Amino acid sequence: MSNTPAAPAISPLPAAAPAASFLSPLPFFFVLLWSTGFIVAKFGLPYAPPLTFLLLRFAGVLLLLLPAVLLLKAPWPRGQIRQIALAGLLVQAGYLIGVWCAIKAGMPAGLSALIVGMQPILTAFAAPLIGESVRPRQWLGLLFGIVGVGLVVAAKIRLVGLSLDSILLCLLALLSITAGTLYQKRYCPQFDLRTGTVIQFSASLLVVLPLAVALEGLSWDFATVQWTGRFVFALLWSVLALSIGAIFLLFALIRRSDATQVTSLLYLTPPTTAVMAWLVFGEAFNALGVAGMALAVLGVIFVVKKSK
Numbered sequence: 001m002s003n004t005p006a007a008p009a010i011s012p013l014p015a016a017a018p019a020a021s022f023l024s025p026l027p028f029f030f031v032l033l034w035s036t037g038f039i040v041a042k043f044g045l046p047y048a049p050p051l052t053f054l055l056l057r058f059a060g061v062l063l064l065l066l067p068a069v070l071l072l073k074a075p076w077p078r079g080q081i082r083q084i085a086l087a088g089l090l091v092q093a094g095y096l097i098g099v100w101c102a103i104k105a106g107m108p109a110g111l112s113a114l115i116v117g118m119q120p121i122l123t124a125f126a127a128p129l130i131g132e133s134v135r136p137r138q139w140l141g142l143l144f145g146i147v148g149v150g151l152v153v154a155a156k157i158r159l160v161g162l163s164l165d166s167i168l169l170c171l172l173a174l175l176s177i178t179a180g181t182l183y184q185k186r187y188c189p190q191f192d193l194r195t196g197t198v199i200q201f202s203a204s205l206l207v208v209l210p211l212a213v214a215l216e217g218l219s220w221d222f223a224t225v226q227w228t229g230r231f232v233f234a235l236l237w238s239v240l241a242l243s244i245g246a247i248f249l250l251f252a253l254i255r256r257s258d259a260t261q262v263t264s265l266l267y268l269t270p271p272t273t274a275v276m277a278w279l280v281f282g283e284a285f286n287a288l289g290v291a292g293m294a295l296a297v298l299g300v301i302f303v304v305k306k307s308k
Helices: 018-022 026-034 037-047 050-072 081-104 109-116 119-130 136-156 164-187 193-216 229-256 259-281 287-304
Strands: none
Touching: 026 229, 026 259, 037 050, 037 081, 037 229, 037 259, 050 081, 050 193, 050 229, 081 109, 081 164, 081 193, 081 229, 109 136, 109 164, 109 259, 119 136, 119 164, 119 259, 136 259, 136 287, 164 229, 164 259, 193 229, 229 259, 259 287
16 A cells, blocks of 8 residues: 555545444445436436447546546555456446446346346355355345345336347346456455546446447547437436446445445345336336335345344
8 A cells, every 4th residue: 555645535444344334324325326327327328329428427437536536646556456457347347338238229127127136146156256155044135135126127127129139238237247346355355446446447448438439430529429418417427426426335345345245235226226216207116116125125134134
């Protein structure tokens, strides 16, 4: 770590007991912010191709964070830049490219949420690779969680027009964010959030830029973008609330808790998103969805609660 005294507030936190971070407000705010992702997609994707939108999103994060990093003289990681960049490519670029392109290709948001919602179980199976174990009660909680997510999104799943491409893209997102979470927990769990985020979004931008040019005909004047008020709002929310706020909270949780506990929080994303869609867009939210939400919450409690 650098001896630069300018970054005590967001410099790496000391390790804490896994339960401690889940008794703090961090998980609540993380779930709340992360759940707005599909809402933002519904606002923004009609006005820009998905890769172009993500390029603008990544560039916006860098425009805000890089000057702050330089001004505050935040410490840059030593010997971890490649690991942090690779984790960012998986958690940021791979996950978002998969989800946003899948939705653009016709994947219903509910089915997309269900597929990506398999991450906690996938992470639990891979937990021994990073020296973590999953207790029987946690497995039961993971099962409750995925069933609960299924109940929440059941009414929203439509298979009409579903393409193989959209399914593969969603599976790419699932594998990418799972691998990225495990890799970051294993190889680079501790780094300054400001400089680490700059590294991750720089790497992601370098990957998305040529893809947007080749696949979406991106030009210097962004002719494929309709700069409507809804689009600008979706872009600003993506930059500030999702790519900075939610990601900072995710990194803080990864460094303080087991990977299985962190990813189990994603079971709460589809229920929370469903409530938001009901409030914002008037989408149906029935008794089955309420039961699914309760089951998902119970599952997360089983996963994160310490055994006696």
